Amino acid sequence: MDRIAKTPEPPYYAVVFTSQRSMADAEGYEPMAARMAELAAQQPGFLGAESVRDETGAGITVSYWKSLDAIRAWKQQEEHALAQQLGRNRWYDAYQLRICKVERDYGLPSAPKS
Amino acid sequence: MDRIAKTPEPPYYAVVFTSQRSMADAEGYEPMAARMAELAAQQPGFLGAESVRDETGAGITVSYWKSLDAIRAWKQQEEHALAQQLGRNRWYDAYQLRICKVERDYGLPSAPKS
Numbered sequence: 124m125d126r127i128a129k130t131p132e133p134p135y136y137a138v139v140f141t142s143q144r145s146m147a148d149a150e151g152y153e154p155m156a157a158r159m160a161e162l163a164a165q166q167p168g169f170l171g172a173e174s175v176r177d178e179t180g181a182g183i184t185v186s187y188w189k190s191l192d193a194i195r196a197w198k199q200q201e202e203h204a205l206a207q208q209l210g211r212n213r214w215y216d217a218y219q220l221r222i223c224k225v226e227r228d229y230g231l232p233s234a235p236k237s
Numbered sequence: 238m239d240r241i242a243k244t245p246e247p248p249y250y251a252v253v254f255t256s257q258r259s260m261a262d263a264e265g266y267e268p269m270a271a272r273m274a275e276l277a278a279q280q281p282g283f284l285g286a287e288s289v290r291d292e293t294g295a296g297i298t299v300s301y302w303k304s305l306d307a308i309r310a311w312k313q314q315e316e317h318a319l320a321q322q323l324g325r326n327r328w329y330d331a332y333q334l335r336i337c338k339v340e341r342d343y344g345l346p347s348a349p350k351s
Contacts (some may be wrong), residue, residue, distance in 0.1 A: 126255075127255050130333075137251075139327045141241050141242075174297075175290065175291050175295050175297045177290060178291075179290050182289055185297060215284050215345060216307035217241055217243070217344070219241050219244075221335055221341070223253075223337035224338045225333075225337045226336050226337060226338060227268060227336040230326055230332055230334060232331065236296055
């Protein structure tokens with residue numbers, strides 16, 4: 124995963140997932156998080172993702188998508204649905220997920236558009 | 238700043254700021270980052286913010302706003318404009334800023350709406 128995703132010209136969509144990890148099950152969580160990043164990148168309509176977690180377990184992951192349909196399909200993907208269930212029951216103390224339409228973007232250095 | 242912002246029912250707006258800190262000037266950066274968080278929270282239309290930076294200097298800050306006008310006014314706020322200039326010239330190796338309309342959200346535990 125790039126630290127700063129190379130996304131196309133807006134409009135496109137973003138899923139902002141803000142979470143607080145529980146202390147539980149690091150040995151289960153980490154391979155699943157890596158697997159989900161790999162699997163998301165293979166989904167139709169995936170444009171990129173950015174993820175940061177600090178030493179307190181607070182994290183923000185933003186994934187970028189071509190369309191709301193692509194986001195919906197990823198939410199329903201079978202292996203991902205199982206991961207979401209484990210997330211709710213075991214890995215996260217709290218999270219908030221926000222589905223957004225990206226209307227404008229700019230950066231430093233001025234990003235070459237894909 | 239709450240780790241997970243308590244935002245109202247969508248629609249509202251989000252500014253996703255993904256950045257890579259340079260190694261330069263930690264002693265200048267940290268008080269300015271704290272001051273900007275404090276100042277943003279006093280702006281009209283501010284709804285909340287979430288921020289995570291890891292030990293490699295990768296960071297994601299998401300701030301939430303009532304309207305595009307509120308985002309524009311914050312971008313132009315005088316002290317913030319100076320901080321942005323220092324950010325470009327000194328504190329960040331790279332960043333990307335995305336202005337988004339939040340269309341849906343949900344979480345765990347189901348967040349009480351403000």
